[in-house]
Amino acid sequence: MSEPLLVLDNVTKNYGAIEALKGISFSIGKGEVVALLGDNGAGKSTLVKIIAGGLEPTSGRMLFEGKEFLARSPAEAKAAGIETVYQDLSLCTNVDVVANFFMGREITRKVLGVPVLDERAMEAVVSKALANAGTRIPSLRTNVEHLSGGQRQAIELNRFVHWGGKLVLLDEPFAALGVEQTRRGLDMIRQVANQGIGVVIITHIMQQAFQVADRIVVIRQGVVAGDVARNKTSPDAVINMITGETLAGAGPAG
């Protein structure tokens, strides 16, 4: 594995008496794609939220680029270079594609000292980014409420590809995509990883995990139940880790 980008060290999260995460430790390298697998309620989304600044861990620590790291808000995580695509889409359907693409990072120019949105510059950037990714959206000035589920997800994916950062977290990013768009999405992930960006992708679909990931991390009941290189394991072995037929921490099987 290349130089670690993010290291999680015994991260836990309790909701009252419930231990959602009982101590998660693993690491993500630069340019590495890690697929995070696990059954419903295993704690995957909780973990992503902790890295992305949406939740604070109960205990444990994280190292980002070798330095102690804790994001208290999504803004802090973003400032550190962590981009997140959530399971439930994070789009404002009441504004247009351009506004969504630049949400919180608008290009402005000063008019009499007041920051004013530079719509033309933003539209140019968005149309270039979407064209590069091969996404076709009829008008960038359409409010997102008029777009299909696939188009919306494409906007989210293009957004993270464009902004990049250092680490990208994807929580079931392909749930609403068709076959062709999913293939393109997986290509995008590889393309992003090739730029040296670390990627964590949560998915339920074994095939996707094996198509795109370098490493597969399985979480079961709040602990890491398996952490194996993709080429040293098989879908069957991973399924066993998810359902718990293999002992926690067991390495390559099958």
Next chain:
Amino acid sequence: MNPSTRHVLEFILDNLVWFMLVFVLVVFSLFIPSYFQLGIFANIIEASSVLGVMSIGLALVIIAGHMDLSVESVAALSAMSVGILFCSSGIGLGIQLHPEWLMVPVSLLLALAVGGLIGAFNGFLVVKVKMSAFIITLASYIWVRGLVLVISGGRSAQDLAPAIRWFGIQRLIGLPLTAWIAIACFVVFSLIMAKTPFGRHLVMIGGNETATFRAGIRVNRNLIIAFVLAGAIAGLAGWLLAIRTSGASANLGAGFLFNAFAAVVIGGVSLKGGVGTLPGVYAGVLLLSAINTAINLMGLPANFTLVIHGLLVLAAVLLDAFKQTIRQKLA
């Protein structure tokens, strides 16, 4: 549905209030004798300045997905504060500043500060303590009005200092300066909402607060600013109200809240947040004012006004729901 039909329909929905305004003005001009005069139209604009300014603040908060019921009482408190200090009869203390023009910025700052403080209080409770804006601002609506009664003892202040009243008397192209102040507010805040990141963020927060938070927008900060602005703008409305009535009485501005509410909703701002523009709100205010003027000209007893306003609010909310249904069909 083909795209061009959809565009036309959306354009009509987005600007419905302007069509209604033109329609109402044409109908009144045709059927009410002496309605079609420049003086009447100037009067419509003039009469809508206080309501218009108040509606701006209310609209900002509603667009951001919240609610501010306190604007009317805040305006009354600001007006009463200005009245007590700068009126010379009634409960007015008749404070004189030299030079006289100094009373203008001092009274204006006082009104803005009173409003801004109550807005900050509302915003803090809504955003930090995470209580419902409806309940918090309903409470403010009541206690702030109570405060007006307490500081005035139920009495009124008359004869506002001439230096301040000058804004209500001096005319520019047929309109008093107070009306120009309202128009300027609409222009400035329309530009802020449409052209600056702050305005864009408020609209997006109203649309999907979670998404904006995840995108790193400082949602809490923006919302508190929106509440402070709503309060300060209501304070400005109170200042204009004090000028217009040349003083302040304990029940000053009573009923404005519902008119402002009606104007905002008629103006195309959705109560669900995230939808609406300030030029539309201005059209809504003018529409209400045009109807009021018609009631006056037709010589209907003033008692009917409340009934008509109530029905208008109802119509506006129904219209909002109806528009959402159409939009869903368009989507």
